[in-house]
Amino acid sequence: MMLIVNALLPVLLVIAAGNVVARMGIITQEQWRGVEKVAYFLLFPAIIIHTVARTDFGALPAVGMAVTLLCSILVTATLALALRPLLQSRFRIDGPRFTSIFQGAVRWNTFVALALADEMIGPDGVALLAVAVVTMIPVLNVISVLVLARFAHGTAPGAGKILLDLVRNPFIWSTATGLFLNFTGLPLPTFFMSTLKILGSAALPIGIVCVGAGLNLGALRRPGPSLTTSAILKLGVMPLVAFTIAGLAGIEDKALVAVIIAMSVPTASGSYLLARQMGGDSKLMAEILTFETVLAAITMPIVFLLAF
Template identity: 55%
Template sequence: MLMTLAALLPVILVIASGYLVARTGLITGEQWRGVERLAYYVLFPAVLFRTIAGVDFASLPTFDMGAALLSSIVAMVIALLMLRPVLERVFGITGPRFTSIFQGTVRWNAMIALAIADNVIGEQGLAILAIAMVFMIPVLNIASILVLSHYASGTTPSGAKIARDLYTNPFIVSIGAGVIVNVLGIPFPSAVDDTLEILARASLPIGIICVGAGLDLSSLRRPGPALTLGTFLRPVFMPLIAFGFVHLFGVTGPAQTVVIIASAVPSASNSYLLARQMGGDAKLMAEIITLQTLAATVTIPLAVLLFG
């Protein structure tokens, strides 16, 4: 566990530095939005494209890993939907609050996952995680939108809008472009590769600094059932479910570790934006993300130690 924690400690410290930078006012709110957009639309797509374009798919358990991840997601989605009436009857958790618990449990922060995979496994970890994103991002986006449209008070998006959100997602576009380049064996000049490498090196530190800047400790209130469930269902049960499916599909080695990392990291930061746009409980969503990120200093090392 000490080795895993040592690999995670730099990521944790960079998240903390982002929080401190934001609280000192060195970078203001609107400036942070610009940094986040730079990471989301330029830097992370660069690392994903370059990684996927150069990975040897034949040497990795691509489809077995994808099956394990998708099975884990589907199992958790079904469990949450079955629990929905119980949560309302026992704890009085309304539809909008349930959507925040749902997003907090099934969605994942790809920026943190990439940084951890790079630190724990190295370049191969980035490649495996990029492949995992191919399977996870579309499914999680669609599931979150459908649950919010059904249980929250927001406007139900059309099928065309859901499709547009997916094919304009910079992560999906960059992964798709990388797959095309890889499969067709298209070479690109060394100058282009060097440029992408520079952008890729910048992506992880900037991305996780933005994660730290987004933490809002002042918004936290005394934990109730909704906040407790939303915070701990994911780090406790998702790695356990994923562990069962990686064994079922025969996924081992670094790929198994990546599946556990993807299952253990906190919920995606943009879950808050989706909750706000579609009538979910945005305040609860922000609290869940904050507490999960703080708890990740303990829960991720334990998950990797026990299941990775």
């Protein structure tokens, strides 16, 4: 138990530190957006390329992990969709609100997951999470867009726009670059890899500080059916489904830890932007983001204690 707490607590404290700094007003909201972009487009790609390029993927159960993650997403997404009629009839939750519940139930915060993987797994953590990035991000982006297009009555982007967004996603292209370097065995100058290492060393602390800065604790209210449903699916059901499928797929040790991390972290901060762009309930989405991040401080230790 103490091993789990000692791994999770530093990440949670850094998130809290980011929120405190943001509330003090030392950095403006616009400046925070700039810091987020630096982490998103420069620092995280650096750590992913550096790690993936040097990882022996032959020793990783990549296929089993991918199957486990995809099945867990599809099961949770199907359950969320099955609950929609009940949420509508019992609690009068309309289409736009449902889309925020859906995104909160299936998407994941990659920043937090990578930081936890580094703390809990060590050098192989980012490489294992790279498998999750390649597996989950394309699928989650597509199904989130489809659900918003169906229920939010916003303007849905075309297939070309969705594909272009995926290609431009820093987590996708940096992982692809790392895989290319890994599989081709191209010799890289020492100074290049050292540069990536320096940049990557700043990625995790800055990324999770930004997560804390983005929390709006004032937006939290007494949890209603929307927040509760989304949080139960994301922080409870999805890790349970993943643990069950991982057992059937023979996933264990570090790979199992990586799977549980990917499945048990709170939802993605990018879900707010997508909700705003496609006619979802962005206010509810912001509340779900904050609620899940705070609640995950309690649920994640319980999940890991039960799983291991």
